[in-house]
Amino acid sequence: MSPGGTGCFSGLLLTVGWLLLAGLRSSGGTNVTAIQDSGLAHEGEGDGEGDGESDEEAENDISNRTVVKEVEFGMCTVTCGIGMREVILTNGCPGGESKCIVRVEECHGPVDCGWGKPISESLESVRLACIHVSPVNRFKYMWKLLRPDQQAIVLANDSAILEVRREVRPLAFECDTLDSNELVATIKFTVYTISELQVRRSRSQPDTDAVLVFVLTIGVVVCVFVIFVLIFIIVNWAAVKAFWGARASTTEIHSELSSVRYKDSTSLDQTPTEIPVNDEEDALSEWNE
Structure with missing residues (x-):
C-alpha cells in the first residue's frame, strides 16, 4: 500500500473514532438528563401529593370550623340576686354525646x-x-x-x-x-x-306538740296504775293466793259436775236393745223362784 493510501485510511479511522466518541458522550448526557428529569418528576409528584394532603387538612379544618355548636342554658340556682347556671352544649359534643356541660357561669335574677x-x-x-x-x-x-x-x-x-x-x-x-x-x-x-x-x-309551734303531750300523759298514768297494782298484789299475796285457790277449786267442781251430768245423760240415752240379754234371763228366773 502506498504512503498516501495509508494516511487516508488512518484519517478515516480517526474520523470514525471521533464520531463514535461523540455519540457515546451524547448518549451518556441524554441518560443523565433523563435520570435528573425523572428525579425532578418524582419530586414534583411528591410535591403534588404534599399539596393534596395539605388541601385535605385544610378542608377538614374548614369543616371542623363550620360545625354549628348549639348551646342552651340551665336553670339559675336562685330566683333573685346572684346565682349559678350550667352552659350545656347540644351539638358538637366529644364522643358523639347528645349533651355535655361546657362550663358553669354566673347568672342574675331580679335585684x-x-x-x-x-x-x-x-x-x-x-x-x-x-x-x-x-x-x-x-x-x-x-x-x-x-x-x-x-x-x-x-x-x-x-x-x-x-x-x-x-x-x-x-x-x-x-x-x-x-x-x-x-x-x-x-x-x-x-x-x-x-x-x-x-x-x-x-x-309557730305545730299542733303535734299537744298530741304528743297528751299521749305522754296517758302513758305515765297507765304506768303508775300498773305499778300500784303490782304493789297491792305483793303486799296482799296471801289473800290473792287464797282467792285464786278458791276460784280454781270452784272451777274444778264445776268441771266434775259437768262431766257427771254428761255421763248420766249418755246412760239415759241408751236404747233397750243395748241391755245385755243374759241379765234379762237371770232376772226372770229369779222372779219365778
Whole structure:
C-alpha cells in the first residue's frame, strides 16, 4: 500500500473514532438528563401529593370550623340576686354525646330579694347575711338601718355578715350587694324584740306538740296504775293466793259436775236393745223362784 493510501485510511479511522466518541458522550448526557428529569418528576409528584394532603387538612379544618355548636342554658340556682347556671352544649359534643356541660357561669335574677331570714339568732342577738357568691371579697356591701318615713342610715359595717343585738323595739335592716359599683342584689331583714320573738315561736309551734303531750300523759298514768297494782298484789299475796285457790277449786267442781251430768245423760240415752240379754234371763228366773 502506498504512503498516501495509508494516511487516508488512518484519517478515516480517526474520523470514525471521533464520531463514535461523540455519540457515546451524547448518549451518556441524554441518560443523565433523563435520570435528573425523572428525579425532578418524582419530586414534583411528591410535591403534588404534599399539596393534596395539605388541601385535605385544610378542608377538614374548614369543616371542623363550620360545625354549628348549639348551646342552651340551665336553670339559675336562685330566683333573685346572684346565682349559678350550667352552659350545656347540644351539638358538637366529644364522643358523639347528645349533651355535655361546657362550663358553669354566673347568672342574675331580679335585684330585689324582699325580706330574708337570719342565718342564726338567739334571745340576745341576730346574725344577718347579704346576697353573695364565692369569693365573698369580690363584692362590696352596704348595710342600712331603715327608719319609717325617714332616710335610711348607712352603717359602717361593709362585710357580708352583720351581727345585731336586740333592742326594746324592732329594727329593720337592708343590705345592698354591688359588683363593680353596680347593684346586683338587695335584701331586707327584721330584728324582733325578745318578747316578739317568744310570741312568734309559740305561735309557730305545730299542733303535734299537744298530741304528743297528751299521749305522754296517758302513758305515765297507765304506768303508775300498773305499778300500784303490782304493789297491792305483793303486799296482799296471801289473800290473792287464797282467792285464786278458791276460784280454781270452784272451777274444778264445776268441771266434775259437768262431766257427771254428761255421763248420766249418755246412760239415759241408751236404747233397750243395748241391755245385755243374759241379765234379762237371770232376772226372770229369779222372779219365778
